[in-house]
Amino acid sequence: MQEVNSALPAGNLASLSTDDLQRFYAAANERYTAFKARGLKLDSTRGKPSADQLDLSNGLLAAVDEAEAKGGGDLRNYGGGVNGLPQARELFAPMLGAPAAQVVVAENSSLALMHDTIVYALLKGVPGSKAGWSTEPVTFLCPAPGYDRHFAICAQYGIKMIAVPLTGTGPDMDVVEKLVAEDASIKGMWCVPKYANPTGDIYSDEVVERLAKMKTAAGDFRIFWDNAYAVHHLTDKKHEIANILEACAAAGNADRAFVFASTSKITLAGAGLALFAASPANVAWMTRNMGFRSIGPDKINQLRHVKFLKDFAGLQALMEKHRALIVPKMNAVLDVLAHELNGRGVATWTNPDGGYFISFDVREGCAKRVVQLAEEAGVAMVPAGNTFPNGNDPKDTNIRIAPTFPALDGVKLAAEGIALATLVGVAENELKKRGLAA
Amino acid sequence: MQEVNSALPAGNLASLSTDDLQRFYAAANERYTAFKARGLKLDSTRGKPSADQLDLSNGLLAAVDEAEAKGGGDLRNYGGGVNGLPQARELFAPMLGAPAAQVVVAENSSLALMHDTIVYALLKGVPGSKAGWSTEPVTFLCPAPGYDRHFAICAQYGIKMIAVPLTGTGPDMDVVEKLVAEDASIKGMWCVPKYANPTGDIYSDEVVERLAKMKTAAGDFRIFWDNAYAVHHLTDKKHEIANILEACAAAGNADRAFVFASTSKITLAGAGLALFAASPANVAWMTRNMGFRSIGPDKINQLRHVKFLKDFAGLQALMEKHRALIVPKMNAVLDVLAHELNGRGVATWTNPDGGYFISFDVREGCAKRVVQLAEEAGVAMVPAGNTFPNGNDPKDTNIRIAPTFPALDGVKLAAEGIALATLVGVAENELKKRGLAA
Numbered sequence: 040m041q042e043v044n045s046a047l048p049a050g051n052l053a054s055l056s057t058d059d060l061q062r063f064y065a066a067a068n069e070r071y072t073a074f075k076a077r078g079l080k081l082d083s084t085r086g087k088p089s090a091d092q093l094d095l096s097n098g099l100l101a102a103v104d105e106a107e108a109k110g111g112g113d114l115r116n117y118g119g120g121v122n123g124l125p126q127a128r129e130l131f132a133p134m135l136g137a138p139a140a141q142v143v144v145a146e147n148s149s150l151a152l153m154h155d156t157i158v159y160a161l162l163k164g165v166p167g168s169k170a171g172w173s174t175e176p177v178t179f180l181c182p183a184p185g186y187d188r189h190f191a192i193c194a195q196y197g198i199k200m201i202a203v204p205l206t207g208t209g210p211d212m213d214v215v216e217k218l219v220a221e222d223a224s225i226k227g228m229w230c231v232p233k234y235a236n237p238t239g240d241i242y243s244d245e246v247v248e249r250l251a252k253m254k255t256a257a258g259d260f261r262i263f264w265d266n267a268y269a270v271h272h273l274t275d276k277k278h279e280i281a282n283i284l285e286a287c288a289a290a291g292n293a294d295r296a297f298v299f300a301s302t303s304k305i306t307l308a309g310a311g312l313a314l315f316a317a318s319p320a321n322v323a324w325m326t327r328n329m330g331f332r333s334i335g336p337d338k339i340n341q342l343r344h345v346k347f348l349k350d351f352a353g354l355q356a357l358m359e360k361h362r363a364l365i366v367p368k369m370n371a372v373l374d375v376l377a378h379e380l381n382g383r384g385v386a387t388w389t390n391p392d393g394g395y396f397i398s399f400d401v402r403e404g405c406a407k408r409v410v411q412l413a414e415e416a417g418v419a420m421v422p423a424g425n426t427f428p429n430g431n432d433p434k435d436t437n438i439r440i441a442p443t444f445p446a447l448d449g450v451k452l453a454a455e456g457i458a459l460a461t462l463v464g465v466a467e468n469e470l471k472k473r474g475l476a477a
Numbered sequence: 478m479q480e481v482n483s484a485l486p487a488g489n490l491a492s493l494s495t496d497d498l499q500r501f502y503a504a505a506n507e508r509y510t511a512f513k514a515r516g517l518k519l520d521s522t523r524g525k526p527s528a529d530q531l532d533l534s535n536g537l538l539a540a541v542d543e544a545e546a547k548g549g550g551d552l553r554n555y556g557g558g559v560n561g562l563p564q565a566r567e568l569f570a571p572m573l574g575a576p577a578a579q580v581v582v583a584e585n586s587s588l589a590l591m592h593d594t595i596v597y598a599l600l601k602g603v604p605g606s607k608a609g610w611s612t613e614p615v616t617f618l619c620p621a622p623g624y625d626r627h628f629a630i631c632a633q634y635g636i637k638m639i640a641v642p643l644t645g646t647g648p649d650m651d652v653v654e655k656l657v658a659e660d661a662s663i664k665g666m667w668c669v670p671k672y673a674n675p676t677g678d679i680y681s682d683e684v685v686e687r688l689a690k691m692k693t694a695a696g697d698f699r700i701f702w703d704n705a706y707a708v709h710h711l712t713d714k715k716h717e718i719a720n721i722l723e724a725c726a727a728a729g730n731a732d733r734a735f736v737f738a739s740t741s742k743i744t745l746a747g748a749g750l751a752l753f754a755a756s757p758a759n760v761a762w763m764t765r766n767m768g769f770r771s772i773g774p775d776k777i778n779q780l781r782h783v784k785f786l787k788d789f790a791g792l793q794a795l796m797e798k799h800r801a802l803i804v805p806k807m808n809a810v811l812d813v814l815a816h817e818l819n820g821r822g823v824a825t826w827t828n829p830d831g832g833y834f835i836s837f838d839v840r841e842g843c844a845k846r847v848v849q850l851a852e853e854a855g856v857a858m859v860p861a862g863n864t865f866p867n868g869n870d871p872k873d874t875n876i877r878i879a880p881t882f883p884a885l886d887g888v889k890l891a892a893e894g895i896a897l898a899t900l901v902g903v904a905e906n907e908l909k910k911r912g913l914a915a
Contacts, residue, residue, distance in 0.1 A: 085555065093553040097543045100777070105535045115531040115745040117523065146584050148771040155770070158596050162611065162634055173600065173611065188769075195769045196600055307553040310777040331626075331633045332593070333586040337778065339538070339748040 051384035052469045064466040064477060071416060071459040079417035081453040086236065086395035087444040088308050088361075095360050096306040102346040103339055114338040121145075121329040122322070124341040127312065133351040134269050135298055136282040137316035143325060145336050149301035149313040153263060154192050156297055156315075159328040160226070160261070161196060166294050166320045167259040172226050179263075180218060180228040182210040184398060184426035184437045186236045189229045189265070193428070199224070200428030205238050209246035216253045223256035227263055233280050234268035234394030237426055237439040241392065244281045251286035251295065262287075262296045268394040269300055270358045273366055276392050284316065293318045297325075302344060304361070304395065305354060312344055365395075368442045372397055372454040379458035385465040388440075397440040398426075399457070402465045406435045412460035418453045489822035490907045498907060502915060505900040509854065512897050517855035519891040524674065524833035525882040526746050526799075527806075533798050534744040540784040541777055552776040559583075559767040560760070562779040565750065571789040572707050573736055574720040575754035581763060583774050587739035587751040591701060592630050594735055594753075597766040598664070598699070599634060604732050604758045605697040610664050617701075618656060618666040620648040622836060622864035622875045624674045627667045627703070631866070637662070638866030643676050647684035654691045661694035665701055671718050672706035672832030675864055675877040679830065682719045689724035689733065700725075700734045706832040707738055708796045711804055714830050722754065731756040735763075740782060742799070742833065743792060750782055803833075806880045810835055810892040817896035823903040826878075835878040836864075837895070840903045844873045850898035856891045 047066045048059035055063060108115050114124070122128065123144030132139040145152055159165075161173040179193050183202040193200050201218060203210045209232065219225050230250070232242040242250075250262060264283050272278070287295040294317070302311035315325060348354045373390055376399075380386050388399045401409050406423035413420055424430040426437050440457060442450045467477035485504045486497035493501060546553050552562070560566065561582030570577040583590055597603075599611040617631050621640040631638050639656060641648045647670065657663050668688070670680040680688075688700060702721050710716070725733040732755070740749035753763060786792045811828055814837075818824050826837045839847050844861035851858055862868040864875050878895065880888045905915040 087555050090547065090551055090554075093547075093551065094543075096553075097546070100541060100543060100546055101539050103538055105532075105538060108535070108538055109528065109531075113528055113531065115534075115747055116528075117525050117741070117746045119747070147775045148773075151771040158600070162596070162599060188772075192769055195766075303555070307777065308555045309553055309557070309773060310775045328633075331630055333589040335586075335747060337585045337748045337775070339745065340775065340778070 049382070051382065052466055053384055057473055057475065060466065060469060060473070061475070064463070064470060067459065067462040067466055071412065071463045074456055074459055075416040077417070079452060079456070081418045081449050081456065082444055083441050083453045083457070084419050084421050085444070086304070086441050088304055089364065089444050089446065092361055092364050092443070093307060095357060096347065099306055099310075099343050099347045102343040107342060107346065108339055114342055117334045119335050119338055120326075121333060121335050122326050123336055124338050124345065126345045127341040130345055130348060130350060130354070131300070131314050134354070135266070135300055135314055135316035137284055137298065141284075141316050141319060141322050143315040143322060143329075144341055145313040145315065145329075147303070147309065147311055147313060147340075149265070149267065149299045149303070150188055152313045152315050153189070153265065153299055155329070155332070156263070156325065157192055157196065157227075159325070163328065165259050165261060166324050176224045177226050178222060178224045180210070180215060180225060181428045182230065182235070183428060184237055184432075184439070185229060186231060186265070187421065187425040189263070190428045198227075201225075202428050205235065205240050207238075207240055209240055209242035212246055212249045216249065219253055219255040219257070219260060221256060225255070226257050226259065227261050229263050229265065231265050231267060232283070233266060233278060234271055234391055236267065236394065237396035237398040237437075239389045239391030239394055239396070239398065241278050242280050247281035247283055247286050248290075251283065251290040251292060260295065264296050264298045266298060266300045267304070270355060271304060271361070271395070272358065272393045273362055273369060274392045278392060284318065288318070294321050297321060305357060306344060306347070310340065312341060365443055368447055368450045369397070371447060371451045372440060372442045375451060375454035375458055379455070380461060383462065383465075386461050395441060395443055397442065399438040399440050400436045401438060401461055402468060403434045403436050405464045405468050406432060406438050408467065409457075409460045409464040410438060412464050413457050416456045416460060418456040418460070420457075487820070489820065490904055491822055495911055495913065498904065498911070499913070502901070502904040502908060505897065505904055509850065509897040509901045512894055513854040515855070517890060517894070519856045519887050519894065520882055521879050521891045521895070522857050522859050523882070524742070524879050526742055527802065527882050527884065530799055530802050530881070531745060533795060534785065537744055537748075537781050537785045540781040545780060545784065546777055552780055555772045557773055557776055558764075559771060559773050560764050561774055562776050562783065564783045565779040568783055568786060568788060568792070569738070569752050572792065573704070573738055573752055573754035575722055575736065579722075579754050579757060579760050581753040581760060581767075582779055583751040583753065583767075585741070585747065585749055585751060585778075587703070587705065587737045587741070588626055590751045590753050591627070591703065591737055593767070593770070594701070594763065595630055595634065595665075597763070601766065603697050603699060604762050614662045615664050616660060616662045618648075618653060618663060619866045620668065620673070621866060622675055622870075622877070623667060624669060624703070625859065625863040627701070628866045639663075640866050643673065643678050645676075645678055647678055647680035650684055650687045654687065657691055657693040657695070657698060659694060663693070664695050664697065665699050667701050667703065669703050669705060670721070671704060671716060672709055672829055674705065674832065675834035675836040675875075677827045677829030677832055677834070677836065679716050680718050685719035685721055685724050686728075689721065689728040689730060698733065702734050702736045704736060704738045705742070708793060709742060709799070709833070710796065710831045711800055711807060712830045716830060722756065726756065732758050735759060743795065744782060744785070748778065750779060803881055805885055806888045807835070809885060809889045810878060810880045813889060813892035813896055817893070818899060821900065821903075824899050833879060833881055835880065837876040837878050838874045839876060839899055840906060841872045841874050843902045843906050844870060844876050846905065847895075847898045847902040848876060850902050851895050854894045854898060856894040856898070858895075
């Protein structure tokens, strides 16, 4: 790695003399251009496991033999119910924080489960609804930055989204409480409560309790609790958050939360299992709706998971192996960013205790340009703005860095590309502010 | 098997003297009661493959090794698109009658694909729609008797259903053409075009052409072409029907048909693949909608199918093995029914060239009672009426016999139970007609 900082005028870009700023820009741009000329193809788009992470679960492929597939009511056939294999429901119950009877194990995509839950709500309503939600305007609260695919489902079905700021320990509850109390069109709220995508927020006990207790103008308000990173620790802290289902029940709002999770980032990302948990009334509603859609999920793949993971302790042991593969990549990105950007006043970023992302905030008004520069230099990223509802980051600040998929060398290079794009993009911005061309 | 016919007064029940009718009823009831006393548990509810049929595809379980799963873009990971594995789309293209580019391979349930297609249509509309279908009343034409789960989706989403008679070569097209021309609320029509569930209808070329050509008041009318039994022949005739996608395109209605199929009754009923084909515009619409729901299907299971079936010839060879297991069961039922019921004027039934069912029509007003009697005698059946929209068989006539799941001895016993229930139920009815108590 070249020593960009030592070769360039020191200090925060905003405090540099114009002369130094122009020298800084020229030097940064020279490095950026050299990086671009290497013609690299690096992928920092998505929270995808790497091939060596997937190798951890190769044992899944042959985990079920003929006798096992045939056993227990012949799992190869139709039947057995839409809520999934009993052994699988037992296995994942501790992860979801619900008794197995309140757990549904489905196909390979928790996004699909969330989508379908919204579809059922729109067309039929949820327990407590007077009609399908689609008969009136619907609004969702969206803690942001957040997961673009959550927001895309809302946009697709004409659901209005209100962005709510995150605090590091979850959404700003003063804002949330005020909105849900006043606006009966607010039927739902997205939450990624632990190691949030992309900010790494860990919802505090107070936030969980306020979410469970708050008064909502809509009698059929639902929290879509996407606990996608429930067991995806990156430190020894292994944060545990309050149990949303229990908190809602204790507050007299037992039906308030739909809990989702998946094994996509535990076993095989494309061939895992999607998981749902909720109150008995919500589970009965969900499974009744699912029963019109399908005779049941792929029970063989559920048995594969039971055989391979064995129990919750087995699952947690597997997550330790993932951690060992991910942490060096996270650290590599953090090292490059610190080395290249510290002291420049161009960006801040998170150092998450779990999950798949680093949330990277560049100077206001620069995110789109930085992503464009990174893309042009061969680092594929999701478009800036995607972490906000309707792709609209009002301050044009947030960029999601996904360091898990490439090999370690690629991760380091991608981080360097992002850092260089940031230096160039923000320096351009500072020059423009001073009325100078980049 | 006891010789019920030889032990009973000969002839059509309607033409028996009352004396003979009473003796007939007493004798039939005696045999029925003896059957019931055996306390059997027989399953004739659903078109489920038997364990020995499922054994044919045990090779699927270990069909994919680690290297293969990893190969071709790492099928274990996210990605690859919602339309499925290219090799799988190639494999199933001949079965669907569409080029691979117009084929989508999904999860384990074609019912789910049909459900989701209707959901997308209701909430977003289809190509050619001015709005989502749910903004106005929606009607579907339902050739009946038909598949209860099709009708259940309509009922669930408030879609009005109009039953259309079947002729043996498909729906009565005079009725269909008149209805769709006059009523713009008719947005859809269910068709099981070959070896129809339960009647065994094989749509004639004329019917396919008239469906493709007919003028519809709704500009966004769609045929839901559930070709569930496309390769499920039971005779050497191996009927081939006209290609609905080509017929629609030739008629200038390229976007009229959505084609569905699955491998549920080819490989493993609970762990197979669901298939979709349509015009390029419809496929683009479908995959765009699917893309909000999921990142993609389980590609490993798709590769399992490619490895196990190899090609369309391999699939057809497998179907011959299914045929060899199913035909003796079909014949056993037909033998029992002929033996017990011929000449009695109590029922008629089909002798299908393919598919999974015998459609069994008892005397008008007797189906519910016959199913009740069969159930009480230990033969589980789907409720009478289920083969009609809203569970309403206007003549109370149709019963679906599903002979594939039990072993051959069980199939024979179930058929005997159904035959005895029919004799008792219809004799009761005849006695009542004459003002006599059973």
